[in-house]
Amino acid sequence: MFSRLPLRCPRLVGVGLFLVIPLLLTACTAPQNTFAGQGDQARTILGLYWLLIGAAAFVGVVVIAMLLYAFFRFRHRPGAGEPQEVHGNTRLEIAWFLIPTIIVLIVAIPSWRTIFRFGQAPPPNALQVQVVAHQWWWEFRYLNHRGPDGNPIVSGNELYLPVGQPVALTLVSSDVIHSFWVPRLAGKMDANPGVTTRLTFTPHETGTFYGQCAEFCGLSHALMRFRVKVLPAEEFQQWVQRRQAHTLPPLVGDVQRGWEVFQARGCNACHTIDGTSARGIIGPNLTGMASRDGIAAMALPNTPEAMARWLRNPPAVKAGAKMPNLNLTDEEISALVAFMAALK
Amino acid sequence: MAVSTGAVRRPAEATFWSTVWEWLTTVDHKRIGILYFWTVIVWFLLAGAQALLMRLQLARPDAQVLTPAVYNQLYTMHGTAMVFLVGTPVASVFANMVLPMMIGARDVAFPRLNALSYWIFLFGGLLLNAGWLAGGAFDVGWTGYANMSTRPFTEGIGANFWVMGLIVLGFSSMASALNFLVTIINMRAPGMTLMRMPLFVWALAIVFILVLFAFPVLTVALIFLWFDRFYGTRFFDVSAGGNIFLWQHLFWIFGHPEVYILILPAFGILSEVIPTFSRKPIFGYTTMVLAMVAIAFLGFSVWAHHMFTVGMGPVGNFAFSLSTMLIAIPTGVKVFNWLATMWGGRIRWQTPMLFAGNAVLLFVVGGLSGMMHASPPIDAQQHDSYFVVAHFHYVLFGGLVMAVFAGIYYWLPKLTGRLLDEGLGKVHFWLTFVGFNLTFFPMHFLGALGMPRRIYTYPAEAGWGTLNLLITIGAFITAVGTLFFAYNLFRSLQKGQPAGNDPWDGRTLEWSIPSPPPEYNFEKIPVVHSRDAWWEEKRQRRIAPVGGGSNGHGPTPTHAQGHAHGTSGGEEIHLPKPSIIPLILALGLAVAGLGTIYSRALIALGLAITVGAIVAWVLEPPIRGVIRSKE
Ligand code: HEM
Ligand SMILES: [Cu+2]
Numbered sequence: 001m002f003s004r005l006p007l008r009c010p011r012l013v014g015v016g017l018f019l020v021i022p023l024l025l026t027a028c029t030a031p032q033n034t035f036a037g038q039g040d041q042a043r044t045i046l047g048l049y050w051l052l053i054g055a056a057a058f059v060g061v062v063v064i065a066m067l068l069y070a071f072f073r074f075r076h077r078p079g080a081g082e083p084q085e086v087h088g089n090t091r092l093e094i095a096w097f098l099i100p101t102i103i104v105l106i107v108a109i110p111s112w113r114t115i116f117r118f119g120q121a122p123p124p125n126a127l128q129v130q131v132v133a134h135q136w137w138w139e140f141r142y143l144n145h146r147g148p149d150g151n152p153i154v155s156g157n158e159l160y161l162p163v164g165q166p167v168a169l170t171l172v173s174s175d176v177i178h179s180f181w182v183p184r185l186a187g188k189m190d191a192n193p194g195v196t197t198r199l200t201f202t203p204h205e206t207g208t209f210y211g212q213c214a215e216f217c218g219l220s221h222a223l224m225r226f227r228v229k230v231l232p233a234e235e236f237q238q239w240v241q242r243r244q245a246h247t248l249p250p251l252v253g254d255v256q257r258g259w260e261v262f263q264a265r266g267c268n269a270c271h272t273i274d275g276t277s278a279r280g281i282i283g284p285n286l287t288g289m290a291s292r293d294g295i296a297a298m299a300l301p302n303t304p305e306a307m308a309r310w311l312r313n314p315p316a317v318k319a320g321a322k323m324p325n326l327n328l329t330d331e332e333i334s335a336l337v338a339f340m341a342a343l344k
Numbered sequence: 345m346a347v348s349t350g351a352v353r354r355p356a357e358a359t360f361w362s363t364v365w366e367w368l369t370t371v372d373h374k375r376i377g378i379l380y381f382w383t384v385i386v387w388f389l390l391a392g393a394q395a396l397l398m399r400l401q402l403a404r405p406d407a408q409v410l411t412p413a414v415y416n417q418l419y420t421m422h423g424t425a426m427v428f429l430v431g432t433p434v435a436s437v438f439a440n441m442v443l444p445m446m447i448g449a450r451d452v453a454f455p456r457l458n459a460l461s462y463w464i465f466l467f468g469g470l471l472l473n474a475g476w477l478a479g480g481a482f483d484v485g486w487t488g489y490a491n492m493s494t495r496p497f498t499e500g501i502g503a504n505f506w507v508m509g510l511i512v513l514g515f516s517s518m519a520s521a522l523n524f525l526v527t528i529i530n531m532r533a534p535g536m537t538l539m540r541m542p543l544f545v546w547a548l549a550i551v552f553i554l555v556l557f558a559f560p561v562l563t564v565a566l567i568f569l570w571f572d573r574f575y576g577t578r579f580f581d582v583s584a585g586g587n588i589f590l591w592q593h594l595f596w597i598f599g600h601p602e603v604y605i606l607i608l609p610a611f612g613i614l615s616e617v618i619p620t621f622s623r624k625p626i627f628g629y630t631t632m633v634l635a636m637v638a639i640a641f642l643g644f645s646v647w648a649h650h651m652f653t654v655g656m657g658p659v660g661n662f663a664f665s666l667s668t669m670l671i672a673i674p675t676g677v678k679v680f681n682w683l684a685t686m687w688g689g690r691i692r693w694q695t696p697m698l699f700a701g702n703a704v705l706l707f708v709v710g711g712l713s714g715m716m717h718a719s720p721p722i723d724a725q726q727h728d729s730y731f732v733v734a735h736f737h738y739v740l741f742g743g744l745v746m747a748v749f750a751g752i753y754y755w756l757p758k759l760t761g762r763l764l765d766e767g768l769g770k771v772h773f774w775l776t777f778v779g780f781n782l783t784f785f786p787m788h789f790l791g792a793l794g795m796p797r798r799i800y801t802y803p804a805e806a807g808w809g810t811l812n813l814l815i816t817i818g819a820f821i822t823a824v825g826t827l828f829f830a831y832n833l834f835r836s837l838q839k840g841q842p843a844g845n846d847p848w849d850g851r852t853l854e855w856s857i858p859s860p861p862p863e864y865n866f867e868k869i870p871v872v873h874s875r876d877a878w879w880e881e882k883r884q885r886r887i888a889p890v891g892g893g894s895n896g897h898g899p900t901p902t903h904a905q906g907h908a909h910g911t912s913g914g915e916e917i918h919l920p921k922p923s924i925i926p927l928i929l930a931l932g933l934a935v936a937g938l939g940t941i942y943s944r945a946l947i948a949l950g951l952a953i954t955v956g957a958i959v960a961w962v963l964e965p966p967i968r969g970v971i972r973s974k975e
Contacts, residue, residue, distance in 0.1 A: 030807030032794025034725045045721045052722060056712040063708050066683055071701055074622070076690040083689050088628040092684065093677070096631070100676030104669045104715075111719035112662050118721060119658030135497075171655075176492045177588065179653060179728060183794035187724020190654045192589075193491065194582030197655030210806075214653075214728040214796045216485050218497060219412050222799035298803075319412045 031210040032183045038209065038230075039185035041118065041201035048114055055107050122168035122200040127161065131171045133178035133191035135217055135322065136224035137284050137297040145240045147274060153243045154272070156284025157297050159228045162236035163206045169199045179215035182228050188214045203230040208293070219320035225298035246274035246287055249342035258339025261332045270323070273343065283323055289343040296321065307337045369922035371455035372863055374759055376462050377440030381756075383466055384433050388745075389830065391425035394418045396823055403816035405804040415800035416483035417502065421473065423486030424506065428513055429469045431606040431740060434748055435551045436461065436520045438544075438609060442755050443524060445854035446542050448533025448872065450864045453526040455920040456966065457519055463930030464516035471937050472509025475502030482506035485798060487599070490580035490591035494572050501941065504573065507566050508937045514559045514566075515933070521552035521559075528552075533853070535872035539633070542852045542875075543626060546633050547612025550640045551605050557644070558601035565594035570940075589654060596647035604643040606740060608636060610707075610747035611678060614700050617750045618682050620848050621697035622689030625876055628681040635674035635681075642671045652720040653727050661720040668718040675711055679704060695769030696848070699750035702777055706742025710735055713788065728798070731791025737784045746776070749829070756833075757847055761860045762840030768832040775825030782818025786811045851879035864917045867973045921968035929957035 037043040074083075128143040130152070140159045141152045161167055171180055171191040181188035186201040203209070213224035231239060251259055262268060268278035274287040292302050299318040300306035311333045314323040328336070358366070370376060398418050401410040410418070440462075444452055452458050475481035481502040484493045493503055528549045532541065541549075569591070571577040578584035580591055619626045626632060648656060648664040656664075682704050691697060713735040717723040726732055749772075757763045795808050802808055846855040853870055854861075856878045874880045936950025 029805075030793040032806060034792050034794055042725075045725055048719065049716075049722050049725070052716045052719060056715060060708060060712050063679065063683070064705060067686075067701070067705055067708070070683060070686040070689075071691065071693075074686055074689045074691050076623075076692045080690055083622070083624050085625055086627060086684075086688065087625050088630070089684075093628045093631045093681075096628075096677045096680040097673060099680075100673045104672050107715065107719060108665070108669050111665060111721060114719075114721040115658045115661050115665065119661075176497050177489060177654075181794075181796070183725060187721060188653050188727060189724070192582075192654065194588055195655070210794075212794070212796055212799075216416075216489070216492070216728075216798040218492065219416065219483075221416075222412065222801050 031208075032212065034183040036184055038205040038207070039182075039201045039203045041186035042184055043204070044114060044117070045187055048110055051110060052107050055103055059103060118200075120200075122198070123166050126166040126168035126200060129159065129161075129167055129169050131159075131169050131180055131191060133171070133173040133175075133180065133213065133217075133224075135175050135320075136213070136220040136318070138180075138224070138226045139284065142240070145244070147244050147246075153240065153274075154285040155243075155288070156286070157226045157294070158292055159211075159226065160236060160239055161203055161228060161230050162233045163203055163230050165233065166200060166202045171197045171199060176217050177215050178213045178217045178224065180211065181214040182209050182211035184209050185228060190215055203228070206230045206232055220299070220318050223297055223299040223318050225294070227293050227298070243274060243287065248273070248276050249339075249344065254335050254338035255342045257335035258337070258342075261328070261335050262339060265326050265328060265332065267326075267336075286340070286343060289340045291344060296323075304337050304341065307340055308333050311336055366922070368927055369459075369924045371451075371459050371920045371922055371926075373440045373444050373452050373455065373458060374861065374863075374865075376458050377437060377442075378759060379462050380433060380437040380440055380465070381752075383462075383469070384430055384437055385830075385833070387425050387429040387469060389826070391422050391430060392823065392826060394422040394425070396819055398422065399816040399819040401800060402802075402812050404813065405802055405806070405809045407801065410800065412800045413480070413483065416798075417476075417481040419798055420483050420485050420506075421476070421481045424472065424482070424510075425469075426740065427486055427602070427606070428472070428510065431744060432513075432517060432602070433465060434744065435548055435555075435605065435609045436465070436517075436524075438613065438751055438755070439520070439524045439548050439552075441759055442854050443545060443548060444527060444531070445758070445857065445861060445865050446545055446852050447528065447531060447536055448853050448866060448870045448877075449527065449531040450866060450869070450917065451920060452523055453530060454523050456923050456926050456961065457523050459923065459926035460929055461516045461520035461523065463927045464512060464519070464933060467930050467934035468509055468513035468516055468937075471505060471512055471934055473505070474509070474938075475500070475505040478502070478505065487595060488569070488591075489595075490569055490572070491582075491586075491588060493569060493591075494580050504941045507570050507573070508940055511563055511566050511570075512933060512937050514563045517555050518559050521555035524548060525552045525556070533870050533872050533877075536877070539630070540872055540875045540877070543615035543629065543632055544612035544852075547608045547615065547636060550636050551608045554601045554605050554608075554640055554643065558598045558605065561594055562598035562602075565591060565598065568594070589651070592651055592654065593647070596650045597644070599650065600647040601640075601643045603739075604639055606744055607707075608640070610703065610744045611636065613747045613751040613754075614682060614703060616852065617696050617700040617747075617754050618685050618704075619876075620754075620850050621692050621694065621700070622686045623692075623849070624685055624689045625851075625879075626681065627684035627687075628677075629875065631677055632681055635677045638674040639671060642667060642674075646671060649718060649723075652717075652723045665718055665720050669715070672711070672715055672718070679708060679711070694753075694848070695764065695766055695773060696750045696754035698770065698773045699746050699753065702773070703743055703746035703750060706738055706746060706780070710738030710742055713738065726791055728796055729791035730787045730795045730797055733797050734784050734787035734791060737787070741780060741784070746780075749773075749776070754848065755854075757840070757843035758854055758859045758861070760837060760840070761843055761858075762836050763843045763847060764832050764836045764840060768828055768835070772825050772828040772832060775821055775828060779818050779821030779823070779825055783815050783822055784818075786815050786818075790815075846878075849882075851876040853878050856881070864919065867917075868915055915973045917971050917973055919968040919971065921964070921966055923961075923964060925957050925961045925964060929954055929961065932957055 035046065037046045130141040130143055132139040138157050140155045143152050145153045147153055171189055173191040173193045175193060178191045179188045180191055180199065185203055186199060189197050189199040207230055209228040209230065211226045211228055213221060217224065249255060262278065268280050270280040270282035272279050272281060272285045294300060294302050295306055295310050296318050300310055310317050311328055313325045314321040315325060367375065397410060398415060401407050401415055478501050480500050483502065484498055491497060528545060568579040572579050578586040580586045582588050615626055615632060645667040646664060648660060649668045652661050717726045753764050753769055790808055790811050793808060795802065843859045845858055857865060932950050932953030935953060936947050939946030939950050
């Protein structure tokens, strides 16, 4: 379903102007490339970006060329006399003042217009999602879509969105300052404790988009990644309905044992599984764990071996992780791994 | 005429301990300059080594060279040291090394205060870094954002050392700033009006004004943080009515002027080195001064451009974008004036000029990337990414550090009497130039590819591996260049070519006196009739030669001052008395600082030492003696 990574590399020729071959080698496979925008905000920024790159490259090339010219042309040559003593030139000095002013205006006006455009209130049809950032994982609460208990559906470390529909994020943090950044969809926005910020954008393509916390937030800041899964509208609706009707998976064999361990060892004190008695809210909601791309905000890939590693000792995998080492036995771990794999 | 003790020349009869004592008690600005210089060099090398460790960790995806805890400490202390122990003191280093000589003064206004600034700087730096030894350094970034840096999220003792170290260092910067401002205002040679001051002096004067206004704000923020950490206040705790943005505002109200505190000394150096080596006066002196004043003034109105993504809303973002873009204008003026200074000149590409020309070039690149994040929508993609890391290294390393290298090759010989080696200098230059660009240019692309800063690891699938490897290679090339520099410094102290009074055919007054200069700099206070006072004097002498002052190597100083410009008759020279009290006072402050972390008894001891030292300071006669210069 998410196999198509919409990675397009237009305009790389333009970047090639910057003379860097490594970029050309890596750009097409870099999933957080800000130059491959797939959302309206990221694309608007990109348009502006090219204007500024153009202006900067122009100024840079001209000024550096003049500097280099001066370096070579006016180098000391044996036998040359003393240079003329020039103390200044009012006209030139006024020109020095006017040239940067004009260039500044050229880049400033479109920038400022964009600021106010991004600052507009979200359209009424926008999907409302609350983003709660935690050390070091993400919680997404779908305010328009409620479960049987009347509370919003919640997902952990993966944000599901319908393509083409504006989404109005309200961001907040439960601890320190974080920053929500999905480079290919939109610019970043901080998630602050106690203060709500907003970010509105529309994803234009389906696919999986990579995100990452951008504001240093402690020991495992580097491992506070997430994914945005943009689905066709119907698939998004199906996902919502699945979540709303979620219950325990069929309890057979290891899965049965895993669910027992889940309750007995207190996993449910921190984690929720929709439609079950597990209602903990300290850690990420585990509903749909089996279909996640990774474990612990992408600290590990989502494989059975990695899951076992994580359960054996979370802080050893992700420094400072707030999930403690529960001293599980091998048998308990393998049962839990089976249980997690059943949480479709 | 009394025996002159050069800046570093040792009297023949000196024993090891008497030499040490001389350095511990010195109040001579040149010696204090040398102390500052070596201290800053050591911090630069240490912070550079920390950067190399980081680069080893980042060279490959999923590397395991460093633990996250260590990486976070390294990036924090690398940044902190580079900003507060290398960049910020640059003004004091060069102010001490040459400023009084450039304005034709015998010393600074308050020689003992000057020594005090240095010793506080030394102890403050040690205090700041003591966390490394006490169980772990600070690890929240040089910006120390609260609430991350408050107790619930950063329990570690390294944070306490960081806060207290910075508070203590603030005293050093402010004392130094006050001292040099008074020096510049009161002690200029007769005839040196403000508009005849070398631009370097202007730059430093502006820096010191910025320091006086900016550092108190940082100190306030740090004290808030200290109170939150120790005394149960809740300045930064939103759950108790605190404000999560307060730290960021206070920090950047200090922090952005701080950026100009860092870069203006570099502008000053460039404005001396470029004219000297182009053999032309600076182009547009007045606009240069106005541009610096404008930059300093605007510099206080742009702080929230570091906060475009905190959610200030469009009006705030617009206002700070406006003021930020305005700063580009005076900055552009400066670059064009340097260009025009070189234009039509006879540029001699000796090492100081290589570094200076290069600094202008790299500063242009850093300025242009800065222009980009003055646009808030673009900053939303660049902020806290490697693009920003690229930007500020272009400005701080490419602009500041390169200019500092220029300044060192240019002025250090004045103090040591020996030139640095040109060959080694050129190797240093080219390795640094290549290594620097290889390190920092690709970082723009990493940022564009979405790599956040301050991350200790990244997965292979992020696609940042190749660039990071390239960057690490570049960093090591830079490091090799720096080793050549360090070797050059040590070597030329012993084997360097004698510098003579005026090795570069300089334009300003420091080149009119011997290298190393006598303790009192000028036997006769020069009288200044124009800008580039020494150059003008040499030119007049060329027109009507007196006593054979030849091009390139000026005449002996007695000659120079004896001729036309000295006031007639012997002059009284007041020699300041060396004093150990500044060292003891600084030690008292450091002990008290340590006490705030460990024990009240230690605070009491530290304060007792401090108060005792202040009393002794007041009672001690400041003047060693008066000598009369011969006519
Ligand atoms: C070979 C020379 C240098 C290398 C390889 C280097 C490399 C680095 C690296 C890898 C980072 C950390 C990025 C991160 O994890 O976010 C960094 C941060 C920093 N560097 Fe450098 N650097 C060098 C020289 C300098 C110089 C000369 C200065 C200033 C005078 C400087 C100032 C800073 C600052 C302020 C930070 C930010 C620290 C923070 O995020 O809190 N660096 N540098
Ligand atoms: Cu975070």
